[in-house]
Amino acid sequence: MLFSSTVFAAPPDAVAGKAKAQTCFACHGENGIGIFGEIPNLAAQPALSITYQLIQFRGQQRKGGAMEALAASLSDQDMRDIAAYYAALPPPPAKSGNANLIAKGQQISNNQYCNSCHGAQLQGQKHIARLAGQSSEYVVTQLKNIRSGSRIDMDGTMGSAARNLSDEDIEAIAAYAASLN
Ligand code: HEC
Ligand code: HEC
Secondary structure (H helix, E strand, O other), rough: HHHHHOOOOOOOOOHHHHHHHHHHHHHHHHOOOOOOOOOOOOOOOHHHHHHHHHHHHHHOOOOOHHHHHHHHHOOOOOOOOOOHHHHHOOOOOOOOOOOHHHHHHHHHHHHHHHHHHHOOOOOOOEEEEOOOOOHHHHHHHHHHHHHOOOOOOOOOOOHHHHHHHOOOHHHHHHHHHOOOO
């Protein structure tokens, strides 16, 4: 029926998403693992988080890594399909690192309630990004950008969470996040 097909968006389709994500694979990988440290892993990211970030890039509220140009031609349905594809992939492998730094990062994460939003194992939920298994270089850059305000977050909650973190705290949190699976 014409009416229902124009009013209701199609459900997210991971198979269509894989086809639409071909241009993304050069950087984010077919397996959702970024090809180098400054490129975020998308594997097992909550679908809503991927979609919202793409909407922010398309609207130029968030800029970086030429993503605003790459997102410019994506429709809402493209974004939902691509997000469904990446969200369903197995999570990135945990990385070992300096045990003291990882323990310090875990303590900061607990004290600052990062897990109250990002999930008990920082696995992300709804519109909130997965940090577990994320590249530590990427996490460091983003936390510094959010802290300085050069990356503006959707509702300001993450801006307040980052405000009191020192550079050393950020390094520790990034090592802790990377160590999780
Ligand atoms: C030339 C390399 C490149 C290509 C191609 C590319 N990306 Fe990105 N992407 C990046 C970089 C670099 C960032 C980090 C940007 C920043 O610093 O804020 C990023 C960030 C993202 C993020 C934010 C992730 C997060 O955790 O917040 C999403 C989602 C994303 N890209 C999806 C895509 C999709 C979908 C495509 C294909 C349409 C794509 N990217 C193509 C390099 C690329
Ligand atoms: C009140 C909920 C909340 C709390 C508490 C919170 N975050 Fe976030 N975080 C968010 C939201 C929402 C986003 C997405 C922001 C956006 O781009 O709009 C985010 C984004 C991030 C990102 C960027 C992820 C990516 O893939 O680009 C990092 C890194 C991050 N948070 C780390 C932390 C750390 C570390 C803490 C604890 C110090 C923390 N967050 C506490 C809600 C929260």
